[in-house]
Amino acid sequence: MISHLKPACVMLAIFTVLTGMVYPAAVTGLAQALFPGQANGSLIRDRDGRLQGSRLIGQPYSDPGLFWGRPSATAAYPYNAGASGGSNQGPLNPALKDAVQARIQALREADPGNTAPVPVDLVTASASGLDPQISPAAAEYQVGRVARARHLAPQTVRDLVARHTEDRQWGVLGEPRVNVLELNLELAALPR
Template sequence: MTNQTTVPQGNLLRPACVLALISLLGFGLSYSLLATGIGNGLFPEQASGNLIERNGVVIGSQWVAQPFSSPGYFRARQSAASYDPMAMAGSNLARSNPALRQRIDEQRAAIASQEGLEPGAVPGDLLTQSGGGLDPHISPQAAQIQVARVARERGMSPGEVQTLVGAYTEGRQWGLFGEPRVNVLLLNLALDKAHSR
């Protein structure tokens, strides 16, 4: 017969509570504060959201898309979240969903009519929504098809607008990742600065 020692239940509660407290404070609070402090110290602009101010008022973030409805502005991608950072999400519709196909067909026809293009010439990123619904970039092709409209509405030459598009076209990340892209908000702000409407 073996001699077994039983531990009273009350003696197990104290180490469990201590471990829970250490985990909560050590890994929950301390790690979060440390990571936030390092992020703010090394990358202060990025950590605060790369906010853009005009006349002392925050008008947007470099990393969050905004809707532009005036014909004198470049338009961003569609947003399933209505450009609301608190509700960011994709549409969650499968490629085979008839509602998605109908929305894309309607969007293609509207853009083609507005830009004076054949429907097949409309770039896909102007027809689809980004996964988070807040992608601030469009492809250079999507910017290119809007140059004539923006130039006409602002009374600028297409060459002037095209120069700004080129200046605000970003290359691949570190020359390897992703695709060339244009930040719509930064481009529109540059247009405002170059030529007041």
Template sequence: MKTLLRPAVSLFVLLTAITGIVYPLAVTGVAKVVFPDAANGSLIVKDGKAIGSRLIGQNFTDPKYFWGRPSATGPMPYNASASGGSNQGPLNPALSDAVKGRIDALKAADPDNKLPIPTDLINASASGLDPHISPEAAAYQVARVARLRQLPPADLKALVSQHTEGRQWGVFGEPRVNVLQLNIALDSLHH
């Protein structure tokens, strides 16, 4: 028995050290050298202070800002430690109520807007952390933000266009707008 136990424990300790310490440190080290921005959280720094990440959405509720996708995380929106969808199916009344509430909030913030509401403004992403909206979702909000900030809508349309990212490598995904970066640029506009 002793002859079997000693090699098993030794192998367990060795593999634990390799896979639990050496490998993660090596991968982290390589990532920090090859992809330093991503390895450090893709942080957005303003005036020497980190104000967010390009990878995690933020909860903008002031109508003077562009709003992002709804978040299904709890206990607060965009909680990175609770990433995940709501897992509510299309027949779940809670999902119907949530979508109706989001539609009502959009209409209350901009009652004159008669455009169809883009689905990414009323449906949460699978992770609940998505920092992007579609260009259509940003365009839907231009009139409201322009009116409340007393800016020409054409200026905001140009700003949205400047912050629209294309498909990754020209092939994957859809065009998208990072809401945090758009709102930072919005705050820097002087009119």
């Protein structure tokens, strides 16, 4: 039995070093060399170089002069990446219906003159609860409110949204989307 134990322990040690140290170090080194922005969290900085967030994780906004993102499904702290996950509320769950109605009411109160249908992504959380993007329709829904709050022409705000609208990945995957943090940073840089 000892004759079998020694080679097993040697192989355990070799594979522990290879798969636990060498491989992760190589992958991390390659990622840092080839894709440093993505490897470090796709961080976004403002024009003064201050860290504002990640292009991969949404942020809560309630200022009428800024675009609002999708609701977060993380319970204790909105957009908490450590608690990523959906609400697990199905379409027949009364709690989901109540939450959606409350979100619709908040959007209507923030922009009483807007009678357009509320886009679904402004009132429902994504599966991760962290989405940083909204649909172009959700951005368009908010243009009037943002333009009035910032004393800008609606077309100026629409042009800004158009500049921040990303097409489908590789032209076929996903849907067109607008990154809310990037849009709000450029919006905040405009004179009021």
